[in-house]
Amino acid sequence: MGMIQSDNLVYEYIRRNEEGEVEGIKRAVDGVELSIKKGDFVAILGHNGSGKSTLAKMLNAILYPSEGALWVDGMDTSKEENLWEIRQTAGMVFQNPDNQLVANVVEEDVAFGPENLGVESSQILKRVETSLKKVGMWKFRHRSPNHLSGGQKQRVAIAGIMAMKPKCIILDEPTAMLDPNGRKEVIDTIKELNRKENITVLLITHYMEEVVDADQVIVMDQGKVVMEGTPKEIFSQVPKLQKLRLTVPQVTQLAYELKLAGMPLPDGILTRREFVEAVERICHVNHT
Secondary structure (H helix, E strand, O other): OOOEEEEEEEEEEEEEOOOOOEEEEEEEEEEEOOEEOOOOEEEEEOOOOOOHHHHHHHHOOOOOOOEEEEEEOOEEOOOHHHHHHHHHHEEEEOOOHHHOOOOOOHHHHHHHHHHHOOOOHHHHHHHHHHHHHHOOOHHHOOOOHHHOOHHHHHHHHHHHHHOOOOOEEEEEOOOOOOOHHHHHHHHHHHHHHHHHHOOEEEEEOOOHHHHOOOOEEEEEEOOEEEEEEOHHHHHOOHHHHHHOOOOOOHHHHHHHHHHHOOOOOOOOOOOHHHHHHHHHHHHHHHHO
């Protein structure tokens, strides 16, 4: 079994009136099948209300399945006795870093998680140092989080998760409140942790440029997985993504429109470099 596995996973939000009677049921996750290997970098896309954030909360056992089953590192998320081990195995980083920072000093904030796990003091100090160095925030260890930029705060939040030694990190729109520089800082940190530490990463985002280096992309709509594949496979299907109210990376959109206009460009161009090389090939062929 991989890091994350699900079988016909369902989650329903139940709305009740003041008497406790059921007034309505909304199926936010509907029959999702996941198979994510250890060390994978997986991006989950979908417009608002597609179910991706509900799925993220299920992966961290914040929400339990209404139907079906979900395993994190072989542990059944519906069993209460697995709760703390699952949350230690799969750390969660939310959209707003201010909601995750609990202390007045950066190093104290990063120490908070391991302290709650009962880790020995000498080990906590080592974990704090290691985690802050991994996210490039060691020199800010004595600062107040209030004096950090949005991107720096989010990197401290990631360090706090790292200090608990998770095998998997789930990031729910971690760059949504950041400026372009902050977004780049956080995404570069995530990629580095995935490559160097072999940590499984699940990134939920609506910034398409952030997913071009993912191993796998999952697209959700109305609680279901409607597309799955590599970034190139997914972004080669521009009309289908547009129907799902999703955009594509800017360079992919440009290449797609030029192809519609008659330029013989390949599908699924993801980077500027790919675009320039493809255009140069066409120019070379035409010149010869």
